[in-house]
Amino acid sequence: MRDSKQLRLFPDLGIGLGLRVPHYAAIREGRSNVHWFEALSENYMEDGGRPIHILSEIRRDKPVALHGVSLSVASVDPLNPEYLKRLKTLVERVEPALISDHCCWTGFAGENLHDLMPVPFTQEAIDHIAARILQVQEFLGRRILLENVSSYVSFKHSEMTEWEFLKELLVKADCGLLLDVNNVYVSSINHNFDPLDYVRAIPTERIGQIHLAGHSEREEGGERFLIDTHDAPVCDDVWALYEETVSLVGPVSTMVEWDADIPSYERLEEEVMKAERIRKKVAL
Amino acid sequence: MSAAPNGKPVGPTLAELQKTLSSVINGSASSRENALAESWIDLAGQTISAKDRLDVYVDAWFMRLEESLAEDFPKVRARFKSGEWEALLRDYFAQSPSQSFTLARAGDAFPAFLSEKLQVPKWLADIALFEKALYKALSARDVDVWNVAELQTFDEEKLEALSFDLQPSVTLIESKWNVFDPDVEFGSNPDLIDSFVVVYRDGFTPTSRSVAADEFEFLRQIANKATLGELAQEFQETNWLVWLSEAASEGLIHPRLK
């Protein structure tokens, strides 16, 4: 396990949940036992309206992490200055404990595909993404986290594995990793690798946050193929991978994402409490 | 794909890859581009084909945009059978690809797109404008409601020259059909009746109010920066003072104070 004296680049916030509209009532009524919330940045980057008021209210009681989907840090399009300006305004307003987006591109030539598109694991991509992360971090005045995405395609011309790619990128960009354990698992099935090789390779001090989520499964020619749907409980294999990760990395801010077929707030907390039990068990 | 000296296939640059994959996903790719994209995919020794893998993104792209527009334009959506709606949206996104950081803006050009479609009745574009105004109001900049009693503190000269801004949440829409009345159910076509509506926000809740032609014209002139003196003259035969105070208390207008 990670030595507690080891340099920590990011705070451990404990266990959290993704802040979604159906949960507003439970949280505002004080029925929440998690330590922090993760808010989807883009939902709070509008000019005004109810969401930002609620987020500011929640922020008075608990730490908040901001999680974006449209930075498009791997795109060959220029970074969007309007987007960055709005993000910075939000950061100044919310003072988040963590800021993250994805290691992906979301569009080309001005079009937003609204999806997290995977990159080829090449030196060209490392250089391109690292330069842009440095630019974003300079603009925001702080270090951000990049999340590994679930992927359904990988590329023949990749020059290294995903974990080798991330390892070099994180150091070169001097940023953190939001390790989505479910995404590691989904990609490991879809691209036929051992997820343990992945989590063991990441420099532990760079892991600043962990995502857990459910996925859906289909069969293709007798083989499993997984889709990252966030519509189900976290599966046993992912819990096992999480336990392995925490035993390597130590306690890291952990949250559960559940975005479709969203259950009651109480059911969600029940899910994330499993992470708390694993964190405690591993700490013993 | 040829091979580099290290034995690895020479692949596309990041720019080539993103250009080609984008067109595969949004359905604009030629068969050559589709084949090219498939040739780049590593199957990792598995049976699932490159095309099936890419289709996960292709299907998700349309589903996400379709869900978003169906949610933002529920009344327009209800007028189409599933197949027609899908064809219409594919056409729309080919013409107006989403360019915003948020899906909430993906339908911004949809009312204008509908108004240019010959096969689509003109009143449907008016409904789309109305639905767009509602979602625009939802996330418009917050402003304080202005107290109309403040006018009593102004001298006559200042009152004459005073003009107003519509609040950011406000949209004025007119139609030749009775499409804004929530109580009017129309199975086939709405009635040909001139209709006027103002969409705004009550607290954080988007709402709307039907108005008569003269009050609508009054609000439109306010939007065009008419001064209080000009308004008083043009609308002297009407209830304009009542309209003004209602517009203020509903948070529709704000004085342009220097």
Ligand SMILES: [Fe+2]
């Ligand atoms: Fe995630």
